[in-house]
Amino acid sequence: MGLNKQNLILFIILIIFQSCNTTKFVPSGDSLYTGSKIELKSEINKKQRKKLVSEINKKLKPKPNKTIFGFRYKLAIYTAMGTPKKEKGIRAKIKKKLGEPPVLYSTVNPAFSKEVINAHLFNNGFFRGITSYKIQTDTITTKVIYEINTGPAYKVARYKFSTQDTLINYLVNTGPIKSEIKLNRRYKLEKLKDERERADKILKDQGYYYFNADNLEFEADSNDATKDVYLKLTFKDEIPEKAIRRYTMRKITVLMDSSYLVDDTTEIIRDTLFIDGVHINVSKSFNPKAIANYVFLKENHIYSRSDHQLTLNRLMGMGLFKFVNLQIKEVDSLGLNAIITLSPLPKKTITGEIEAVTKSNNFVGPRASVSQSNRNLLKGGEKLSVNLHGSFETQITGKYKGLYTYEIGPQIQLKIPRFISPFKIKASTLYTPSTTFSASYNFTRRIDFFDMNSLKLGYTYNFRESNIIEHEFTPASLTFFTIRNISSSFTDLIKNNQRLQRRYQDQFISSLLYSYTYNEQTLQNKNNQIYFNGNFDIAGNLASLLSNVAGGRNENGNKTLGGIVYAQYVKIDGDVRNYHQITKKSQFVTRLFGGWGIPYGNSEALPYIRSYFAGGANSVRAFTVNSLGPGSYRAPDSLQGAYFIQQGGDIKLEANAEYRFTIVKVVKGALFADAGNTWLSRSNSQLQGGEFLGRSVIKELGVGGGIGIRIDLGFFIIRLDVATPFRKPWLPENNRWVLNQFDLSNKKWRNENIVFNIAIGYPF
Numbered sequence: 004m005g006l007n008k009q010n011l012i013l014f015i016i017l018i019i020f021q022s023c024n025t026t027k028f029v030p031s032g033d034s035l036y037t038g039s040k041i042e043l044k045s046e047i048n049k050k051q052r053k054k055l056v057s058e059i060n061k062k063l064k065p066k067p068n069k070t071i072f073g074f075r076y077k078l079a080i081y082t083a084m085g086t087p088k089k090e091k092g093i094r095a096k097i098k099k100k101l102g103e104p105p106v107l108y109s110t111v112n113p114a115f116s117k118e119v120i121n122a123h124l125f126n127n128g129f130f131r132g133i134t135s136y137k138i139q140t141d142t143i144t145t146k147v148i149y150e151i152n153t154g155p156a157y158k159v160a161r162y163k164f165s166t167q168d169t170l171i172n173y174l175v176n177t178g179p180i181k182s183e184i185k186l187n188r189r190y191k192l193e194k195l196k197d198e199r200e201r202a203d204k205i206l207k208d209q210g211y212y213y214f215n216a217d218n219l220e221f222e223a224d225s226n227d228a229t230k231d232v233y234l235k236l237t238f239k240d241e242i243p244e245k246a247i248r249r250y251t252m253r254k255i256t257v258l259m260d261s262s263y264l265v266d267d268t269t270e271i272i273r274d275t276l277f278i279d280g281v282h283i284n285v286s287k288s289f290n291p292k293a294i295a296n297y298v299f300l301k302e303n304h305i306y307s308r309s310d311h312q313l314t315l316n317r318l319m320g321m322g323l324f325k326f327v328n329l330q331i332k333e334v335d336s337l338g339l340n341a342i343i344t345l346s347p348l349p350k351k352t353i354t355g356e357i358e359a360v361t362k363s364n365n366f367v368g369p370r371a372s373v374s375q376s377n378r379n380l381l382k383g384g385e386k387l388s389v390n391l392h393g394s395f396e397t398q399i400t401g402k403y404k405g406l407y408t409y410e411i412g413p414q415i416q417l418k419i420p421r422f423i424s425p426f427k428i429k430a431s432t433l434y435t436p437s438t439t440f441s442a443s444y445n446f447t448r449r450i451d452f453f454d455m456n457s458l459k460l461g462y463t464y465n466f467r468e469s470n471i472i473e474h475e476f477t478p479a480s481l482t483f484f485t486i487r488n489i490s491s492s493f494t495d496l497i498k499n500n501q502r503l504q505r506r507y508q509d510q511f512i513s514s515l516l517y518s519y520t521y522n523e524q525t526l527q528n529k530n531n532q533i534y535f536n537g538n539f540d541i542a543g544n545l546a547s548l549l550s551n552v553a554g555g556r557n558e559n560g561n562k563t564l565g566g567i568v569y570a571q572y573v574k575i576d577g578d579v580r581n582y583h584q585i586t587k588k589s590q591f592v593t594r595l596f597g598g599w600g601i602p603y604g605n606s607e608a609l610p611y612i613r614s615y616f617a618g619g620a621n622s623v624r625a626f627t628v629n630s631l632g633p634g635s636y637r638a639p640d641s642l643q644g645a646y647f648i649q650q651g652g653d654i655k656l657e658a659n660a661e662y663r664f665t666i667v668k669v670v671k672g673a674l675f676a677d678a679g680n681t682w683l684s685r686s687n688s689q690l691q692g693g694e695f696l697g698r699s700v701i702k703e704l705g706v707g708g709g710i711g712i713r714i715d716l717g718f719f720i721i722r723l724d725v726a727t728p729f730r731k732p733w734l735p736e737n738n739r740w741v742l743n744q745f746d747l748s749n750k751k752w753r754n755e756n757i758v759f760n761i762a763i764g765y766p767f
Contacts (some may be wrong), residue, residue, distance in 0.1 A: 027082045029105050031346040034145040036108045038114075044128075045153040049355035055127070059151075060689040062119050067106050069585075077103035090633045100666065101589075105563060108145040113138070120149060128190035128232075130225065156189045160231035164202060168247055171206065176203035190232045195221055198236060207308035210249035212339060214330065218242045226732045253338040257294060258283045260346040280304075285345065289323070293383030296421070297321065297435075299340050306331075313433055314343070317643040320418045320435025321384035323347055352376045358763065360396065367405070368407075384420040389413070412445035412457075422464060434467035452493040453507070457612070470525050475518040483567070484612065503650075503688060504609045511569040514542035524582065534580040540613070543571030547604060571604035574613065576655070577717045580767055588665035589615035593658075594767045600653040601684055608683070614651035615681045617705065620760035621767065622657060623677040625707020625726035632681035633693035634703050637733035652681030654695045656704070659767060666712075671709035675724070678704045680732055692733075702739070706730040707758075713765070724760040 019147040041056050068078040068584040080133050081102030087095035113136045124132030131154035139146045162184045164175045203216035222235040227429040238247075275284040276291050280301035297317035301308035311329065318327045326346040334340050355373045365631035372392035380387040390413065396406035416439060422428040425440040442464045447455040461480035486507050517539045520543045523532040545570040547562070554564045560755075561568045576598030583591045600609045610615070619628035633652035657679030666672045680703055709726030730739045748754045 006688070007588050009325035029107065034108045034140060034143055034461045036065070036106045036111050037146045037407050039063055039147045039149060042150045044151065047153070055153075056282060058124060058127075059120055059149075059762050062123060065110055067390050068103055077101065078105055083104075096667070101130050101664075108140075111145075111147065113147050116147070117149070120151060124153055126192035128157045130157050131155065146430075155230050157225060157232050158228045159184060159190055160186065160188055160226075160229070162186065162234040162236075164236045168238075170249075171211075171247065175202045175205050180205060184234065189337050195234070202236065204308070208310075209307070210251065210305040211246065211251045212306050212308075213243065213248070215246065215247040218246050244521060248337060250333075250337055250339045252300050252302055252304050253334050253340050255280065255298060255300050255302060255341045256287060257291075257298065257343045257345065260286050260344050261319070270693050288347075288350065288379060288382060290382035292317070293321075294345075298343065306339055311341075311580065316433040317435050318343070318345070318531045322378055322386055322418075323384045331639045334373060342767055348378060350377060352378070360394065366396045368394060370394040380417070386416075386420075388416045388418070389609055390415075401531070406450065408447065408449045410445060410447040412443060413442070416441040422466075423462075424464075428464075432466065432468055436464070436466040438466065439463045452490050456483075456485045456487065456634050464531075471522050473520040473522070475520075476515075477514075477516040480512075480516055482514075482612065483510075484512070484610070485509045485567075499682070499689075505607065509567050510610055511567040512542050512610055512613070513545065513546045513563060513569065514540055516540045524640055530584045532582040532584075534582070535577065537577045538575065540574040542613075543569055543573070543604060547571060555626045569605055569615070570602075570604045571606045572600055572609055572611045572613070573602035574598070574609065576615075578767075590663045592661045592663065592767065594660075596655065596657040596679075598655045599684070602653060607685070609651075609708040611651070615653065615655035616651045617655060617657060617679045617681050620722075620724065620762040623679045623707055624675070624709060624724050624766070625677065625728040625758055631679065631705045631732070633690060634680065634695070634699070635692035635732050636690045650681075650690065650693070651706070652693065653684035654682040656680065656700065661711075661766070662749065669715050671713040671715050673713065673724070674708075674709035675711060675726075676706070676729075677704045677726070679705050702736060703732045704730065705732050709758075720764050722760075722762045722765065724762075724766075726758050727756045728758075 033390060035598070039060075041059060043052055043056055045052060047053070047055070068075045070076070081098055081104055081459040082193045084098035084102060086095045088511065089095060117134045117136055119133055119194045124134070133152045134149060135153065136147055136149045139148055162182070164172060166172055181200050182201060183194045185222045195566060197218040197635070198219075199219050201215060202219060206214045218239055218386045219236055220239050222237060224233045225231065226233075228610075229240055274280055277283075278291055278295040279298075281298045283295060285291060285294065287510055297314065299317075311331070315327055316327055318324060318555075322347050325348050326344075327350045328344040330342045330344075330348075332340045332342065353373070353375045354421050355371070357369065359660065360368055360370050370392070371394070372390060374388060374390040376389075377387045391411075392414070393409070393411040395407065395409040397731070418437055418439045420435050422436050424732070428436075441457045441460070445455075445457045445459075447457075449455070459480070461463070461477055461483045463475060463477040465473070487740050497507065519535075519537045521533065521535040523529055524534060526532060546564050550562045550564045550569065554562055555566070557563050557568060563569070578594070578596045581594065582595075598615050600613065600615070602608050616629035617623055617631035618626035619630075623631060629651065635652065637648060657677070659677045659679075661673050661675040663671060663673050682700075682703075683693040684692060684695060706729040707726050708729060709724055711722060711724035714721045727745070729742050732740055734741075742755075743754065744756075
């Protein structure tokens with residue numbers, strides 16, 4: 004019997020009913036633990052109550068079986084698989100990988116949890132908190148209800164840092180880092196720990212090399228009548244003598260790793276130089292001044308832990324060294340020496356890459372690149388990279404068989420590990436700033452249509468504010484875009500579409516760009532990680548000023564500079580993602596992207612290379628690459644046949660959700676849903692339905708979903724996603740949802756609605 008729709012639904016219902024008996028594996032005399040409930044009685048406000056309950060819940064163990072809308076889905080799978088006959092069979096693997104054994108009440112210790120709760124209350128200023136519990140049970144399940152009366156909250160009425168050393172008192176009390184202990188705020192043990200760390204950091208930056216936070220302790224007293232707490236941070240009774248000595252740097256020396264000299268005997272070590280308070284003895288392959296600029300510990304200056312760390316980070320950030328080792332040695336009762344040892348990386352490298360590319364429009368082909376780098380061009384960490392790339396794509400079978408495209412282009416980039424500017428810019432973080440100058444040229448030939456040339460020049464400042472915040476500012480980016488060798492067939496193809504004609508005319512883009520990135524994915528222990536990237540791009544204002552002085556106009560009335568039309572627009576977009584770690588082997592990821600471009604002055608639409616597109620392996624995967632939009636517009640058959648002509652838009656909205664899970668080791672699975680589209684910022688009679696109208700946006704979103712499988716080797720990820728449309732925005736408004744047409748047995752339906760995406764890396 005075939006597995007038609009009715010049989011499939013019946014099968015799923017049977018599995019669910021079978022799985023409802025989730026107590027099958029609960030031993031006699033025990034019960035299934037269904038979790039706890041907290042009944043809180045307190046005078047604190049609603050927001051604080053919610054936070055306190057959340058904190059307490061995190062401390063209670065064990066956790067009950069996971070649920071979705073009250074259904075214990077993992078336990079259901081575990082139960083449905085029964086007792087497999089084979090330990091390595093498919094049922095055993097499903098039970099182990101996707102299932103979850105019952106959490107039994109016998110593993111719960113409410114009395115211990117009560118003490119945990121009371122300790123948490125005390126550490127958060129509820130010194131008179133009382134917790135009791137009661138057991139709610141029936142024949143098969145048990146729940147624990149914790150009744151918590153926090154009592155009054157004790158607040159910090161007075162705090163001071165006071166020791167026997169008046170200089171230390173002055174440094175801590177007037178230090179640049181403000182105390183986290185605020186008067187008239189609820190007492191919190193965590194704030195006391197932070198205050199000890201603050202004092203420790205200030206003192207280490209003021210020469211107290213051997214000081215440690217453990218040398219400090221709090222003295223506390225409380226008034227039960229007023230609910231006030233009085234705090235004093237002071238030295239412990241026994242504190243090492245070295246801990247309260249203030250050390251000065253005597254000598255700072257920079258040396259080359261001796262193993263480097265053995266490996267490369269052609270290098271000559273120069274005489275020791277004294278530059279900016281640093282003794283430098285490195286090979287002649289390095290500029291000693293450039294190295295000295297990143298040594299922040301100086302002779303006869305007070306030792307600073309921040310300068311110690313800044314020196315390590317900046318030297319490593321030059322990109323010249325495998326290792327940077329900084330040793331501190333005590334030379335007398337108040338003096339320290341620093342010895343910095345550098346282990347250089349190879350100066351030159353050559354890398355090559357070859358890959359096979361397949362797109363959702365069924366075009367395939369190879370892509371290759373070769374790159375040569377000199378990481379120390381001017382002996383100060385200036386990295387020169389020269390790259391040559393090329394690609395070819397065609398359709399082996401299908402309606403576009405015989406059409407092909409190839410492209411080739413060189414790129415040169417010089418990255419300097421400091422700011423290059425007419426005025427001095429101070430980088431105030433631990434991370435090494437950089438200035439990058441780049442130039443690239445790209446030639447694309449679309450057989451039987453045209454040749455495209457693109458030249459791009461620019462320079463960019465890049466600097467990290469912290470481990471998770473990065474800024475990128477490009478004061479000048481110049482792009483020259485030209486079309487040559489236009490065929491008559493291509494001219495005929497776009498002759499009735501003025502918008503497309505303007506997209507494929509010669510154009511000059513002069514823009515200023517800024518990019519801000521906030522990325523919590525570097526925080527390994529955070530279960531909920533946020534990523535945000537925001538971009539601002541404005542173009543054409545300088546070109547407009549120059550055009551007014553030395554420019555002209557073309558036959559269409561567009562202003563030109565040097566005979567080339569220049570673009571004018573302002574564009575802003577944002578990409579926010581949330582990575583939620585459900586378990587060690589599963590993750591739920593959501594993404595929302597929004598972008599808005601406003602062409603003005605000399606432009607009626609964004610340039611082709613600055614436009615927004617939707618559809619493809621990293622977008623709405625149920626639609627072929629760049630095929631969605633604008634709006635409800637659908638290109639006529641004549642343009643549908645021109646596989647490379649993509650309309651794009653000035654505005655884009657996109658949302659994605661993906662559940663990722665481990666199938667076995669490096670093999671990962673995914674369930675996903677995507678929605679999105681592009682729109683025009685102004686109406687266009689040739690693209691009916693393409694304009695952005697707020698009342699129609701939701702109705703014009705293309706929606707789709709599917710499944711994916713990935714081979715995740717860590718450093719390399721191969722991804723296959725299979726998707727189908729749920730809603731097609733170009734159909735009549737009442738017929739856009741197409742889920743009811745789902746029919747895997749129909750070959751024509753499969754050809755039109757099943758989209759395969761093969762790609763490298765995750766989509767977001």
